[in-house]
Amino acid sequence: MLKRYLPILTWLPHYTRRLAGADLLAGVIVTVMVIPQSLAYALLAGLPAVVGLYASILPLLAYTLLGTSRTLAVGPVAIIALMTGAALSGVATPGSPEYVQAALVLSLLSGLMLTVMGLLRLGFFANFLSHPVIAGFLSASAVLIAASQAAHLLGIASSGFTALELVTSLAAHLDQVHWPTLVIGLFCLAFLVGMRQVGERAFLAMGMPRGLASLLTRTGPVIAVIVTTLLSWQLQLAGRGVAVVGDIPGGLPPLTLPSLELPLWRALLVPALLISVVGFVESISMAQMLAAKRRERISPNQELVGLGGANVVAAFSGGMPVTGGLSRTVINFESGARTPMAGLFAALGIGAVTLAMTPLLEHLPIATLAATITVSILTLVDIPLLRQTWRYSRSDFSAMAVTIVLTLVEGVEAGIISGVLLSIALFLYRTSRPHSVLVGRIEGTEHFRSVERHETETVSHVAMLRVDESLYFANARYLEDTLYALVANRPEVEHVVLICSAVNLIDASALESLDAINARLQDSSVTLHLAEVKGPVMDRLKHSDFLDDLTGRVFLSTYAAWKELKKPRDTSA
């Protein structure tokens, strides 16, 4: 019981020096690698850079205690940072103390929601975010994030959270381009893209093992940070108008108390819910993929608790909303992390940096961070998937397209909510007009298929109809229409067999319709039979009067119905 809620107890007793060695190495590598992105994502959310560091310390400890994934690395991530910025700018002015305060409330709310969802075992909620909606949302968000970083690369002021706002704001300030900043930004962009494109192949060609090559490729941002910081310091670029990170207060994360103002909580309720769900989806996808690779198991509901705990801790230690991050987790995994202890070591490492080494970051140009964000985020734009989805399914494509368009035009919340609602509506619409076919016997077998698609054997006085959907309120009336039309168009029919192999549920509305159909067919001297009714559906029917009133029989298989009914009525009378 205790182990279920404190997964650390399952692995800590078996912890060995060997594991500790691997975890320590991974912790050190993660420390170095995630500092640039932690700073960058805090800036993306409109928060002081140091908030990104704070959010990468104590929240990691909480996840180490509560999480079930061995290699997930928690911290600020790009999408959540973007959503945080959009949410906060609705309630406070970026740069103001209220803005930073609201970030704590957002973390706390999101943390509480995640924890409650986990304790109530509501992890399945995340399933309602379909793949096309997630993919569309990620692509559109990546474009938004890139647009928001463009201002930093150009060294101009710009603001906004929708594509329109960002583009007009950029256009309005385009005459103020700061050339030294742009040069740094372009240099970093080119370097980072180069590392991604040719780095790994080059290292492999130099004879390095694949793991090390892949890891070295990922040092791109660290190298860019070091080189541009040194340049900026030597050339005193800050004095020439290049925006730099500036003075970061050193010291351990402060103890912060999130505000308890009700209006603020209410205003952040929906954003917090969306941040929770999106963060959870990103995190759980990552964790499941890695668990599969190492044949480990994770518990989605306990993951909710783990991420919830991390966010609650973030709220009390000057942080911002966090989740399991894509790139930091890959770094952790590839650096050889074996247990969540690696997260603890990384937390200690980042804590040490925050305590003593923030002056080193003073001269780091913002443009470097913007380039880092832009390059990592643009890999999320997945154009081929759009084409694939269009080919496969128009309704999946439309959900994706609506998500993309509304995310760009109206913002991240509108995008994701519309995508989810449209997916559900399309699914319901589909099930409300079920596919149904008359089937016949495939000669020489006991197998029955569509008379239109296959060569089949039929008799004219028996209509065998397979309805390809559960029967429930949304299609109950449609079922009636289908059957009445069938009987009206074929006056020679004496028996109707409703094949229920695809009927997984008959709800009370559909039961009433079946009752009506049975009575109405009886008026026309047509007998209604059922076939292949599944166990759970049959159990349910036995609790109603329908089976007593049914004019025909319930056959175990379509073949049994066929054998019995194919003789004409006069011989059986």
Place this chain on the structure above:
Amino acid sequence: MLKRYLPILTWLPHYTRRLAGADLLAGVIVTVMVIPQSLAYALLAGLPAVVGLYASILPLLAYTLLGTSRTLAVGPVAIIALMTGAALSGVATPGSPEYVQAALVLSLLSGLMLTVMGLLRLGFFANFLSHPVIAGFLSASAVLIAASQAAHLLGIASSGFTALELVTSLAAHLDQVHWPTLVIGLFCLAFLVGMRQVGERAFLAMGMPRGLASLLTRTGPVIAVIVTTLLSWQLQLAGRGVAVVGDIPGGLPPLTLPSLELPLWRALLVPALLISVVGFVESISMAQMLAAKRRERISPNQELVGLGGANVVAAFSGGMPVTGGLSRTVINFESGARTPMAGLFAALGIGAVTLAMTPLLEHLPIATLAATITVSILTLVDIPLLRQTWRYSRSDFSAMAVTIVLTLVEGVEAGIISGVLLSIALFLYRTSRPHSVLVGRIEGTEHFRSVERHETETVSHVAMLRVDESLYFANARYLEDTLYALVANRPEVEHVVLICSAVNLIDASALESLDAINARLQDSSVTLHLAEVKGPVMDRLKHSDFLDDLTGRVFLSTYAAWKELKKPRDTSA
């Protein structure tokens, strides 16, 4: 084409004197019978009694031109009147000119919505009101209406639109009971209940034909109106404090122009939508039942246009929202109406009454109308259905219970919206955790059923799993979990056959999961096969790369898969 939008053209050319005779008789009977209820429902909505008459004249003409049901009778009905009252009291003070004006806007909005839904062929929307939700809503509304009429029966002032408001308001005024009013009310109640309970049997015993007996039984309200009006006039009851209908302005319906104020339109948008949908559901259910009795056909989408037209006309002729009414339609049908011309005759009749005979209604006690409403409405309370639904399905029952409770506590809109949303949520939840079973062959047949419920033949290296649900985003992850658990628990399995007889759709999310499952099973040297994939699903899969990547085969039937795979791998190698 023209016939589709003006169904009158389909029957008018074939109209005969014989049909005219039948329709005229029905028209006269309907005129007499519906006057009391038209007045009563206007009062129920908080409107002047005459509005009920106006709404029973020109709207009938519109439906005669546009409707497809031969016997549906349109006019004010109880549920819609209650919903109208609830909606209007939110935007104006009952009794004020603004209140009457708002009723016109509500009719216009509702009429436009119905017409647009009809033209866009959105009639299927009404299917999302499940039977349990409708039944729960009707039962709870009946209780609300009865509670609102209790004040009129007791002769006290009372107001409110939720159960709590009504009961507290009644209790607060209970010391002001007006005894003469109560006596009239109780007399009418007793008489009307008596007529319903024993009337028809008594008339039949007197040797009358069934149709006439049934019709005479329905004259109860007319008799009650005539008797109490005469009494009230003779005894000058109005002078003794009995509330009467009072002075009704004579004359034809006025030409009214609904207000075009945007805030008013916006405030009435949701109520108008609900009134449209609920009215449509009541009307279409009635129309379909009667069409079935006479083997006629109605077109749901054209019905929307017909009802829409009736409401638009009501808005311009001093009326209130109307729909096809339960009791007035039954009267029309049983009086022998053959075509919508009966509606025209009834409209002329009611028009004549409104023009010249309103002074006769001056002394009619309100308590008589309240008794009429109470008796007719309480037949909608269906207690046995609650028990039946509980027995049949807990989720249908919970949707019903929530609808009832919220309708009583929060009002009609909250009740119906929560009922619909809960039904949809429960359906989605169900489909997100699909039932799946391992199946085996029923010996000597080609039929495969659950290994737990039936005596079946299986081989240990082949797992045949039937998933009883379409595969879509909400259950894609669940499918992965199920299959991974299956393979993990049974290491001897070499082949997994996914039986898709109940899979009516594989969306893009599920396709991605199937891809992942295929790859992951391949890692464990397990081959994934599909069987019984339906035509439309297969068509879709051919537009993806899945079939190329699939490690196993797609079998036409489960039996074909069984025949092929039951030999152990080493013999086939």
